[in-house]
Amino acid sequence: MLPYFCAMQKDTQVFDLINKELERQRNGIELIASENFTSLQVMQAMGSVPTNKYAEGYPGKRFYGGCEVIDEIETLAIERLKKIFNASWANVQPHSGAQANTAVFLACLKPGDKILGLDLSMGGHLTHGSPANFSGKNYQALFYGVKKETGTVDYDHLEATAQKEKPKMIICGASAYSRDWDYKRIREVADSIGALVLADIAHPAGLIAKGLLNDPFEYCHIVSSTTHKTLRGPRGGIIMMRNDFDNPFGVKDPKGNIRPMSALLDLAVFPGMQGGPLEHVIAAKAVAFGEILTDDYTRYAQQIIQNAQAMAKAFVSKGYDLISGGTDNHLMLIDLRNKNLTGKKAQETLDKAHITLNKNAVPFDDKSPFITSGIRVGVPAITTRGLKQEHMQTIVDMIDTVLTNAGDDQKIGVVKNDVHEFMKDFPLYPELEVKETAMA
Numbered sequence: 299m300l301p302y303f304c305a306m307q308k309d310t311q312v313f314d315l316i317n318k319e320l321e322r323q324r325n326g327i328e329l330i331a332s333e334n335f336t337s338l339q340v341m342q343a344m345g346s347v348p349t350n351k352y353a354e355g356y357p358g359k360r361f362y363g364g365c366e367v368i369d370e371i372e373t374l375a376i377e378r379l380k381k382i383f384n385a386s387w388a389n390v391q392p393h394s395g396a397q398a399n400t401a402v403f404l405a406c407l408k409p410g411d412k413i414l415g416l417d418l419s420m421g422g423h424l425t426h427g428s429p430a431n432f433s434g435k436n437y438q439a440l441f442y443g444v445k446k447e448t449g450t451v452d453y454d455h456l457e458a459t460a461q462k463e464k465p466k467m468i469i470c471g472a473s474a475y476s477r478d479w480d481y482k483r484i485r486e487v488a489d490s491i492g493a494l495v496l497a498d499i500a501h502p503a504g505l506i507a508k509g510l511l512n513d514p515f516e517y518c519h520i521v522s523s524t525t526h527k528t529l530r531g532p533r534g535g536i537i538m539m540r541n542d543f544d545n546p547f548g549v550k551d552p553k554g555n556i557r558p559m560s561a562l563l564d565l566a567v568f569p570g571m572q573g574g575p576l577e578h579v580i581a582a583k584a585v586a587f588g589e590i591l592t593d594d595y596t597r598y599a600q601q602i603i604q605n606a607q608a609m610a611k612a613f614v615s616k617g618y619d620l621i622s623g624g625t626d627n628h629l630m631l632i633d634l635r636n637k638n639l640t641g642k643k644a645q646e647t648l649d650k651a652h653i654t655l656n657k658n659a660v661p662f663d664d665k666s667p668f669i670t671s672g673i674r675v676g677v678p679a680i681t682t683r684g685l686k687q688e689h690m691q692t693i694v695d696m697i698d699t700v701l702t703n704a705g706d707d708q709k710i711g712v713v714k715n716d717v718h719e720f721m722k723d724f725p726l727y728p729e730l731e732v733k734e735t736a737m738a
């Protein structure tokens with residue numbers, strides 16, 4: 299049993315499973331673009347006493363007594379987050395990225411209003427208007443896509459759709475898009491029709507934080523994100539603005555007053571959409587934000603870009619078809635049709651070798667979302683483990699061996715052992731391993 303978890307554990311059934319999951323994470327190569335490994339102090343904050351506290355409301359304006367320390371924690375998280383992105387306002391309470399987007403819609407739109415987002419099948423996210431999601435059920439969703447020839451966002455199509463349909467909000471940001479965004483152009487389109495722009499930076503937030511990608515805050519009215527991807531914090535959501543503004547559609551608060559967007563967004567999160575905030579998670583967000591403000595994290599973000607570049611190059615050299623030909627950020631989307639493989643088959647086969655990634659639709663995919671023609675590959679998690687650009691070829695070689703021997707369980711078993719050996723040089727939570735050795 300691992301020491302970090304054994305101090306207070308009595309429910310061995312659950313903690314045995316948690317330890318089993320720790321071993322899985324330790325042994326494998328984690329390439330899911332939306333995952334990462336938080337620091338131990340982030341996890342410790344998450345598993346701490348603020349979970350006991352009800353704190354509906356905001357710092358200084360709570361509906362419960364005894365919130366004076368919680369207020370300090372939440373204020374610290376807000377101030378650190380504002381500093382990271384040079385923002386003037388932030389809300390750290392959304393329980394997840396989807397909740398953050400829900401709150402933005404609730405604050406800015408009325409049911410039935412038109413929204414324009416990147417098509418899910420082209421790399422967009424469920425919450426940007428998918429019919430399966432609240433965003434597609436409560437609002438009239440329109441979509442733009444990527445160009446077939448280049449795999450990059452079709453801004454002309456975006457502009458033409460916006461001019462014709464006049465959506466109230468244009469959403470930029472994606473779950474599976476490897477290129478940077480032209481926020482300036484999107485804002486110009488939005489201004490020409492009086493629309494708002496929401497940038498959902500859930501994926502590349504950590505790279506934006508360090509100025510390694512275009513700055514959405516300069517042009518987008520509202521910015522939402524998750525905290526658990528490149529930001530390397532606990533699972534959660536955030537909403538931010540660099541400049542507050544008067545809401546343009548006359549949306550009123552529950553008392554019938556027209557209020558600035560920051561007030562409407564706060565009201566949309568609580569009481570609009572959530573009850574008590576998860577203050578233990580907010581404490582963990584504050585810890586992660588403190589880490590992001592360090593030079594160590596700056597080096598981490600730079601290394602993500604270097605690793606993604608090196609990995610993309612290694613895939614291309616082995617004949618893999620990368621959508622858009624490469625990457626500007628932390629991920630790449632690979633069309634496997636020239637390898638006669640589906641995304642589903644690739645994911646399942648790589649799983650056997652303990653290389654974890656996800657199947658993903660590629661633009662203009664002819665297969666269902668349950669099968670897909672592609673895979674999405676991301677480097678934030680392996681970069682946290684300490685892998686550098688010179689290791690990317692080794693990983694691509696292992697992936698290629700598995701995929702070209704998809705029916706050969708013996709060969710895949712050999713790669714699995716190689717994966718375990720390889721990852722021993724990049725310990726996950728080395729602090730724990732020292733304690734384990736001492737205890738043995």
Ligand SMILES: Cc1ncc(COP(=O)(O)O)c(C=O)c1O
Nearest residue numbers: 394395396423472473498500524
């Ligand atoms: C662009 C984007 N927005 C929002 C979300 C939703 O985040 P969560 O899973 O925390 O609800 C994701 C998650 O993958 C995402 O990629």
